[in-house]
Amino acid sequence: MELSIQERLKDLRVERGLTLEQLAEQTHLSKSALGSYEAEDFKDISHYAIIKLAKFYGVTADYLLGLTGTKNHPNADLADLRLSDDMIELLKSGLVDNSLLCELAVHPDFPRLMADLEIYVNGIAGKQVQSANAIVDTMSATIMKQYNPGLTDPQLRQLVAAHLDEDEFCRYVIQRDINGIALDLREAHKEDFFSVPEDNLLEDFLQMIEETVKEDSDPEQAALVFICKRLKLNLKKLSDEEKKWLKKIAQKSDLLKNPNTQRGRK
Template sequence: MSLSIQERLKDLRVERGLTLGQLAEQTGLSKSALGSYETEDFKDISHYALIRLAKFYGVTADYLLGLSEMKNHPNADLADLRLSDEMIDLLKSGRIDNTLLCELAAHPDFPRLMADLEIYVNGTALKQAQGANAIVDTMSATVIKKHNPGMSDTQLRQLITAHIDEDEFCRYVIQRDINGIALALRETHKDDFFSVPEDNPLKER
């Protein structure tokens, strides 16, 4: 899902609210050349134009060429990222789409997913749910002792249904987080793929 050089150049220009004419004035490159760099039938860009645009936008030439996804931190120290050897090996292996992984991690709701996952993994959610369940169980026992209602009693049923299955609830919250991000990413890339032609030989007959 890596962006093409045309898409990167257009996105950078649009992010800055510039027209092709304004960009031409500020970079000294011709408007026609700049326009051609953003078209689908783009074939080549001069070394001078590449360096000029990279410097103007404050990105690396590698980013414009699609050789790197680091736009604002080209010299980031790998050690500062605190990645494990296993993670580095995975990222270098080509077994996963690193660009999609970056989009996942950069999504606004990703920190919430990580927070919910951390709460689930470290047992905080379990302890909180157990505390809430203990209160509900105490109230249920009190109601039964004082009033001895049947199991069809509305108030007793409300207390029983208030009992939390902590594991199931936490997994539901995490799944909800993931689903929301996945749907947003799919919406972002909905126009990236060609639709299946009507004469597709794989289509069921």
């Protein structure tokens, strides 16, 4: 979620542990002006104040104005970031949430995830797993030769269970890393969730089509009824002129060009 100018200014002040009075003393800006910059009905901030506060907080003016989410690295060289052309295009495309991607990358457990992923991708764990499996196989063969236990023998079954599958083990480790990070991010954003309605909107939507659109009904009238129900309008109270315009709107709806319900079809 993008922060407003007011929120950015207040967050920076709170991070420094400063009151408005203390900030005014250190920046030589008036307390009333500083307070107005953080107020919900904030309208304008002078160029002088922007430059003064940006220098004081050690951030860019673009960050204060909400033009970027980067506080301290406005002109980072792409070559230093070692990003591929495909990655740059992805970040510019809007296909992914870049803010969430940043949160993922700066999570304290992200380096561990990358290390485990690198181990799997590069096959580094393969030799270690093979060595461990070789020991288990040798022990299993020795037991079979000396004691010839049945395949249901508990000790033999334990050795069989100890035999590692490299792919399954590495994917389990990677999945565990991702799950932990995902849970933390979800917890951090729990206040952002919109309340979920108790009723099933899709079920209501389909039910409404069945109620208003019948095979032998007038498609035009059905369209009007359908739209009025969705907009919570009383069709009977609409004037002829309003109904006329509503019909024109209904004719532009792709949904109502084929009003017969598809529910239940496979």
